[in-house]
Amino acid sequence: MAWNMEVDAEKPKRLRQExxxxxxxxxxxxxxxxxxxxxxxxxxxxxxxxxxxxxxxxLEVEPLELVKKEE
Structure with missing residues (x-):
């Protein structure tokens, strides 16, 4: 596993706002x-x-939901 992972910034923000x-x-x-x-x-x-x-x-989600998916 990488030491640093990339978060999809829109996901935690959207979940926080929800x-x-x-x-x-x-x-x-x-x-x-x-x-x-x-x-x-x-x-x-x-x-x-x-x-x-x-x-x-x-945020009550699985950690992978916050990780940016590689395209």
Whole structure:
């Protein structure tokens, strides 16, 4: 597994908005910083798999749902 994986920025943002959560609330729920959530939603997509797992757990989805698919 790669040390850094690429997140599809639209997915966590859409899921967060569907749950009516602010970036700050998602950060608190996931144990990440608000800055990390902001970066993921704004084009800084390469993150450690552990970060993806934390975000997925908070959003109640499988981690692979957040990973950008290779085309």
């Amino acid at each position: 749950k009516v959560l602010s970036q700050r609330e998602l950060a608190r729920l996931s144990g990440l910083t608000q800055a990390t959530v902001w970066r993921l939603e704004n084009g800084f997509h390469r993150v450690h798999p552990k970060t993806i797992r934390k975000l997925a757990k908070a």
